[in-house]
Each structure stands twice: as structure tokens, then as C-alpha cells.
Amino acid sequence: xxxxxxxxxxxxxxxxxxxEGYTNFIRQTQQETxxxxxxxxxxxxxxxxxxxxxxxxxxxxxxxxxxxxAKEYMLDQKLVGAYLPAATVTVKTLDPFDKYPRTRxxxxxxxxxxxxxxxxGTNLPVASTKxxxxxxxxxxxxxxxxxxxPPASVITGTPFSSAYLTSNGVSTLTFPVTSLKSTDPSxxxxxxxxxxxxLGDGTFTQTQxxxxxxxxxxxxxxxxxxxxxxxxxxxSLPSLTATYTDVYPGxxxxxxxxxxTQKLGTTGTILPxxxxxxxxxxxxxxxxxxTDYNSLATTDGDYTIEMLSQxxxxxxRLSYVTxxxxxxxxxxxxxxxx
Numbered sequence: 001x002x003x004x005x006x007x008x009x010x011x012x013x014x015x016x017x018x019x020e021g022y023t024n025f026i027r028q029t030q031q032e033t034x035x036x037x038x039x040x041x042x043x044x045x046x047x048x049x050x051x052x053x054x055x056x057x058x059x060x061x062x063x064x065x066x067x068x069x070a071k072e073y074m075l076d077q078k079l080v081g082a083y084l085p086a087a088t089v090t091v092k093t094l095d096p097f098d099k100y101p102r103t104r105x106x107x108x109x110x111x112x113x114x115x116x117x118x119x120x121g122t123n124l125p126v127a128s129t130k131x132x133x134x135x136x137x138x139x140x141x142x143x144x145x146x147x148x149x150p151p152a153s154v155i156t157g158t159p160f161s162s163a164y165l166t167s168n169g170v171s172t173l174t175f176p177v178t179s180l181k182s183t184d185p186s187x188x189x190x191x192x193x194x195x196x197x198x199l200g201d202g203t204f205t206q207t208q209x210x211x212x213x214x215x216x217x218x219x220x221x222x223x224x225x226x227x228x229x230x231x232x233x234x235x236s237l238p239s240l241t242a243t244y245t246d247v248y249p250g251x252x253x254x255x256x257x258x259x260x261t262q263k264l265g266t267t268g269t270i271l272p273x274x275x276x277x278x279x280x281x282x283x284x285x286x287x288x289x290x291t292d293y294n295s296l297a298t299t300d301g302d303y304t305i306e307m308l309s310q311x312x313x314x315x316x317r318l319s320y321v322t323x324x325x326x327x328x329x330x331x332x333x334x335x336x337x338x
Contacts, residue, residue, distance in 0.1 A: 021067045029059045057083070057119075057128075083128040085117040087196040089212035095312040097250060100148060102215040104248055105178055105188040107313055109214055112172045113196060115165050127201035130166040131209070134159040134197065137180050139190035148215060154193045155211075165196070178216045186219040187246065189282075217282050218246040222253065222307050222318045231323040237297060240290040242307060244276050247283040251311040252276065253318070257296050262304045262320045269296050271305070300326050 028037045028050055037050035041062075049058070061077040090112045093103035103109050119128040138154040160179055165171075180188040196210040226240040227233075244253045254275040258268030271290045276283075297303050303325060307318040 023065045023067060025063055025065075027061045027063055029061070031057050031059060057124075080125075083117055083119055083125075085115060085128075085131050085198050085209065087116070087131060087210035088114045089194050089196060089210045091194065091212040091214045093214060095250070097312070100215065101213070102217065102249065103178070104217055104219060104311075104313065105180070105186055106219050108174065108176045110172050110174050111194050111212065112170060113165070113194070113210070114170045115196070116168050118166070118168050125201045127199040130164045130199065132197040132199060132206075133163050133165050134195045135161045135179065136193040136195065137178075137190065138193075139180055139182070139188070148213065149191055151193065151211065151213070154191055154213070155195055155208075159195075160192075178214075180216055186221070188216055189218050191215055217248055220247050220251065220253065220309050220311070220316075220318060221245045222309075224255065224305060224307060224319065224321055227305070227321055227323055229321050229323065233323060233325050234327055237294050237325075240271070240274075240293075240305075242274055242288050242290065243285065244283075244288070244307075245285045247276065247278040247286065247309070248311050249278060249280055249282050251278050251309055253278075253286075253307065253309045255290065255305055255307055257293065257303060257305050259297075259299075259301055259303055261302050261322050262306070264317060266304075266306075268304075268306065271296070297325050300324075300328060 023040070024043060025038045025040045028039065029035075030051065035051065039047070039050045041047065049060070051058070057080055059077060060080060062075045063072055064075060065072050091101040091109060092112070093101050093109040094107055095102050095104075101109070113133065115131060118130065134155075136155050137160045138149065177185070178188055178190075179192060180190050182188045191213055193211060193213045195208055198207045198209045200206040222242065222244045224240055224242050226238045240255070242255055247253055252275060255271040256268035257271060258266050260266070271293050274288055274290050276286050276288060301324065302322060304320055304322045306320040309316050309318055
């Protein structure tokens with residue numbers, strides 16, 4: 001790679017740069033091999049370097065020689081690195097969805113970054129020795145219910161956090177939950193971006209060299225109306241209305257009934273018409289009605305209705321209600337004697 005010698009190595013001294021009687025040249029010294037080239041130059045202008053830049057860069061010195069005395073004067077010098085750090089960012093979640101990383105507000109995820117091309121040593125440009133890792137967060141608005149957002153709309157303003165990476169290699173950050181903020185942490189939704197920036201050094205501006213993001217959705221919630229805990233039912237079971245809110249993509253929600261008081265892990269019978277499948281996109285909410293399930297509670301005793309959700313993170317119980325059925329008719333009568 002060759003570099004362009006620009007204004008930083010201009011003949012900045014009028015006493016030497018202007019007028020006859022001086023010969024001007026730029027000396028390039030390779031920092032890795034020690035090879036030296038001298039290149040004649042005019043007082044102002046630009047030209048490509050004589051030799052390629054090696055991995056440890058080159059020192060460019062601007063010299064002028066007074067013809068009459070053969071005395072040399074060094075006017076300016078600059079160390080130029082043959083570097084541009086490289087990086088990758090990978091985000092992994094517990095959701096096996098393969099189009100892009102997504103997770104739920106209460107679930108962990110990891111960010112793995114790999115950096116290469118950084119130099120170590122003294123008198124090196126700062127931009128060759130470290131890169132900048134930034135984390136950005138953006139909550140979805142009411143109208144932003146589908147993702148991903150354009151990266152430019154997320155990577156704006158002040159980052160949520162930032163740190164310099166000063167060594168090559170692979171490192172992993174573990175986040176137990178999202179960094180998005182809300183009064184109700186279970187209902188967070190938005191995106192997080194992780195960006196690696198190569199620092200500016202005067203020849204190029206700060207530049208994004210790698211990025212990764214994760215989409216965050218709320219925790220599903222729900223409830224059953226039409227029956228209450230502890231209620232005693234003597235005749236037909238009442239109609240139920242089930243409300244499913246913030247159903248996570250790739251999840252299913254349903255109601256099941258079983259005899260007995262509530263017990264986690266119990267397998268019951270699914271109530272007809274109660275299942276809601278959300279195969280791909282986030283669903284803000286859904287309401288289902290269950291009317292005829294008397295055949296599932298034919299004997300007296302306690303029963304439990306649970307709202308369950310099968311998610312990429314496992315089977316979860318969202319809510320439950322326990323009630324009793326007592327259809328026994330007791331007749332009290334007095335026999336009279338004649």
C-alpha cells in the first residue's frame with residue numbers, strides 16, 4: 001500500500017521552500033526493515049510515496065539542502081502506519097431464530113467481538129493501538145412494531161456505553177438482561193447495537209468497521225376472565241375470555257384444565273378454541289373465548305385452569321385459577337307420622 005504525502009509534509013519554511021539555491025526531498029524510512037528511500041519534491045504539491053508501507057509503517061521526513069553549502073535541514077517529519085484495524089461483532093441469544101438475533105426482555109445474550117490489526121509499541125499513532133466499542137439502545141415507539149430498524153436511526157447521539165479495546169483477539173460480553181430502560185422491565189421492546197469504530201488519525205476520520213444488533217421483545221402476559229379463584233360452581237361452567245398480551249415471536253399460548261389444585265408441571269386437557277399460535281412476528285395482543293368445556297369437569301371437586309405458553313425459552317405458566325365444582329343436590333325432608 002502506498003500513501004499520499006499531503007500538507008503535513010509541505011515545505012513550510014519560506015526561507016528554505018521558496019527561492020533558488022535549495023534542493024528539497026522526502027526521506028522514507030521503513031520502520032520494519034530499515035530500508036530508506038529519498039524522493040525529490042517541489043516546494044508545494046503532493047505525490048505517492050516511493051515505497052509501500054510495511055506493517056509497522058514508515059517515517060517520512062522533509063529535508064532541504066542548501067546548494068551553496070550542502071548543508072541539510074530537516075523541516076518536518078511524520079510517522080505513518082500501514083494499518084486499518086479489522087473487527088467482527090457477533091450477537092447470540094437463546095432464541096434459535098436464524099434471520100437475525102432476537103431475545104426477550106428477561107433473557108440473557110452474549111456479544112462476541114474479534115479485533116485484529118492493532119499494533120503494539122512506542123511512538124505509534126493512537127489509531128493504530130486501539131479501537132472504540134460502543135453500545136447503543138433504542139426503544140420502539142408505538143408505530144415501530146417490526147424490525148430491524150435502519151441502523152442509522154439507532155446509532156445516533158450519545159452511546160449507552162463505550163470502551164476502548166487495546167489488544168487483538170476474541171472477547172465475549174455477557175448481558176443477563178437487556179440494557180433498555182422502562183418503568184416496567186418486563187415490557188421493554190427495542191434494539192441494541194454494538195459498534196466497533198476505528199479511530200481517526202488525521203488521514204481518515206473515525207470509521208465504523210463492525211457492528212451487530214439484537215432485537216428485544218416484551219415478556220408475554222395474560223389472564224382469564226369469567227371465573228375467579230375459589231369460586232364454587234354448581235351448574236354449567238361459565239364462558240371464559242382469555243387475553244394474551246405481548247406474545248413472543250415463535251410462541252404458542254393456550255388454556256388447559258386438570259382436576260386438583262394448581263401444581264406446576266401438571267399436564268391437563270387443552271380447552272377447545274383457546275390456542276393462539278404466533279409463528280413469526282411479535283403480537284401485541286389477542287383475545288379468545290371458550291364456551292363449551294363442561295365435559296372436562298364432570299365430577300365434583302377442585303379444578304385448575306392454567307394459561308401456558310410454549311416459547312423458544314421453554315414452557316411457561318402465565319396465570320392460573322383454581323375453582324370447585326359441586327353439583328350434588330342435597331334434599332332435607334321431614335317424615336310426618338299419622
